[in-house]
Amino acid sequence: MTAATEADAMVRPERDLVARVRAGESIACARMMTWAERGDARFAAVYGEFESELGRARRIGITGPPGAGKSTLVERLATHWRAQERTIGIVAVDPSSPFSGGALLGDRVRMSSLALDKGVFIRSMATRGVFGGLARATDDLADVLDLYDRDDILLETVGVGQSEVDVARSTDLTLVVLHPGGGDTIQAMKAGLMEVADVYVVNKADMPGLEQLVHQLTDTLDVRDVPLDERPPILTTVASSGEGVAELAERIDALDAERRASGKRDARRAANLRLRVRRIVEGRLQHDIWQESGLARTLDERVADGRTLSAYGLADEILNAYRERRNLEGPA
Amino acid sequence: MQASEQPIRVLVAKPGLDGHDRGAKVVAAALRDAGMEVIYGGLHQTADRIVEMAIQEDVDAVGLSILSGAHMTLFPKVRALLSEAGGGHILLTGGGIIPQEDMDALAEQGVGRLFGPGTTLQQLVDYIRDEVSNRRAAARS
Numbered sequence A: 001m002t003a004a005t006e007a008d009a010m011v012r013p014e015r016d017l018v019a020r021v022r023a024g025e026s027i028a029c030a031r032m033m034t035w036a037e038r039g040d041a042r043f044a045a046v047y048g049e050f051e052s053e054l055g056r057a058r059r060i061g062i063t064g065p066p067g068a069g070k071s072t073l074v075e076r077l078a079t080h081w082r083a084q085e086r087t088i089g090i091v092a093v094d095p096s097s098p099f100s101g102g103a104l105l106g107d108r109v110r111m112s113s114l115a116l117d118k119g120v121f122i123r124s125m126a127t128r129g130v131f132g133g134l135a136r137a138t139d140d141l142a143d144v145l146d147l148y149d150r151d152d153i154l155l156e157t158v159g160v161g162q163s164e165v166d167v168a169r170s171t172d173l174t175l176v177v178l179h180p181g182g183g184d185t186i187q188a189m190k191a192g193l194m195e196v197a198d199v200y201v202v203n204k205a206d207m208p209g210l211e212q213l214v215h216q217l218t219d220t221l222d223v224r225d226v227p228l229d230e231r232p233p234i235l236t237t238v239a240s241s242g243e244g245v246a247e248l249a250e251r252i253d254a255l256d257a258e259r260r261a262s263g264k265r266d267a268r269r270a271a272n273l274r275l276r277v278r279r280i281v282e283g284r285l286q287h288d289i290w291q292e293s294g295l296a297r298t299l300d301e302r303v304a305d306g307r308t309l310s311a312y313g314l315a316d317e318i319l320n321a322y323r324e325r326r327n328l329e330g331p332a
Numbered sequence B: 001m002q003a004s005e006q007p008i009r010v011l012v013a014k015p016g017l018d019g020h021d022r023g024a025k026v027v028a029a030a031l032r033d034a035g036m037e038v039i040y041g042g043l044h045q046t047a048d049r050i051v052e053m054a055i056q057e058d059v060d061a062v063g064l065s066i067l068s069g070a071h072m073t074l075f076p077k078v079r080a081l082l083s084e085a086g087g088g089h090i091l092l093t094g095g096g097i098i099p100q101e102d103m104d105a106l107a108e109q110g111v112g113r114l115f116g117p118g119t120t121l122q123q124l125v126d127y128i129r130d131e132v133s134n135r136r137a138a139a140r141s
């Protein structure tokens, strides 16, 4: 390392972070997101300084099976709202490799037209690096973008597992993006994705199988017996050409306005907050049990000593040890 | 949580107008398989786009694949813009067909080690891992 880079390395961008994020400094925003993502205690420590300023931004989830065109659609929607001078924050989540724990985060490639626009901030996140659950992390990252004064926050997740579904649920409004010929659509339905949709987007409307998918979707809603006036609208788009995107964006605008006016948005935010607090509490409790109390090691040792053990017996043992430790040391 | 446990974040991109990005994708996959979080920036990236991405993604390292022969202008430019943007701590590395004397000259300008055709992916992985952990340690102290 040269002397110059060594000196630079000393001043990693962490001083006065809250004020600098508020003032629109992108490197400060990025660093605070890293804190949030990693569950760094410094994030929770500064949270109170800006908590009361949050809630201005509109939070929109974009989820759906792999390759449905979510990132392409995010780019188009962002472009649409940028033309109205709205500022945009994007969090794009991709799965980590279960083998190495690493991840290849490729959503940005589809958003390259936004790269030099200061009104757009894009952050990629892997599912596994996060501490305390994916939805815990995306909520926090969205808060940072809110503090960074973004008008619209778009959260892209692949709708495959429960944790992704949780993310889609922690927004003001969620789009479920499907595409014709995507065999994963059924899978998406099984994963509980259909229930989180406020709007269905059938993308790749230029591809064969469009009618079929729309029918399939309508059937699903029939089976679930969703009353007609509560059914999420089904819109079709060709994200790659932009066709149908303006209509989609306007529909989102209208839905959001309606929900603000009716109080539905606030009710949803209250429900989201309840879930969020539970997640935080559960995450901390987990950390306290396994790491702070050192019981992860106890468990490893007990299993490693080779005697036959009962799963429930061992679980009781761990919990008893935890209670004992905490009583001795007072509340966590 | 210890900073050292946190996954290394790397931006991989391919500047310039020439052809395909197979090489960059192979590198990206190798880094992922080594447990890193790789932000793939894609083809045809300019220096200012690369820097903007690196800053927003709060990466530890940027790896560029340069085959066009523009390494003597691109690496210094990215290095300078990174530092200007507050990313002086970010390691800049990469690969391509780069003569040793050029590598030496670039190292003088704060560019990290560059990897020519004779090197293995494992060497690149090890280098990024070591260098990032040194820099993180330096930032903590």
Ligand SMILES: Nc1nc2c(ncn2[C@@H]2O[C@H](COP(=O)(O)OP(=O)(O)OP(=O)(O)O)[C@@H](O)[C@H]2O)c(=O)[nH]1
Pocket: A065, A066, A067, A068, A069, A070, A071, A072, A073, A107, A110, A158, A203, A204, A205, A206, A207, A237, A238, A239, A240, A241
């Ligand atoms: N024909 C057609 N192709 C599209 C359309 N929208 C997106 N694509 C293409 O579909 C592919 C996947 O698009 P992405 O936007 O990356 O899809 P994604 O849902 O974000 O994918 P993951 O993040 O990997 O799950 C790309 O090659 C796009 O160019 C569309 O409306 N029609």
Ligand SMILES: [Mg+2]
Pocket: A070, A071, A072, A106, A107, A156
């Ligand atoms: Mg995507």
